[in-house]
Amino acid sequence: DQQVKQNSPSLSVQEGRISILNCDYTNSMFDYFLWYKKYPAEGPTFLISISSIKDKNEDGRFTVFLNKSAKHLSLHIVPSQPGDSAVYFCAASVNSNYQLIWGAGTKLIIKP
């Protein structure tokens, strides 16, 4: 049973528009959420995170929103750029510890 789900395997967005990637979770004990970005033949790289005490965290073009009642988080990228084309993973942890539970990833394609 997957505790972190990314239901969209892929997403295609026009350059300059907003990209919205979604993630759902089932474990109400999760208190820390992260987004990682992965290019082909490379390891994932950290993008942005959010604690469960917040509902929004922003870093430049990237914003993560957390809706605890719906057990849902989303990553917004505005504006989308060609270099944003990658696989995006959502991950979560309990008590902010080191054992991350990962979603299956969403492949984002930015069209020129």
Added chain:
Amino acid sequence: DAGITQSPRYKITETGRQVTLMCHQTWSHSYMFWYRQDLGHGLRLIYYSAAADITDKGEVPDGYVVSRSKTENFPLTLESATRSQTSVYFCASSTLAGEGQETQYFGPGTRLLVL
């Protein structure tokens, strides 16, 4: 070079053989991790280590062995490889930078094929 490296990058082996995947980091991070990535599953934690000589099981440890005699190295051994262990293996390291603020830094991965 600074960072986290993995070797080999690609490996083909046969069922029943022993295989060791190497991981080396130059940051002196306390924590190190081994994950496998399979289609449809995201990354799953195999083993992790909080410090030299301290290791613990993750979500999918069966068939794997780890050691951590030095802080900078964290080898992963498949004692008797099986086809189900065909996967991409990622090593990562991290250090606590504040409550909930730590992130994991990943190596480039090792693509393993077991025939």
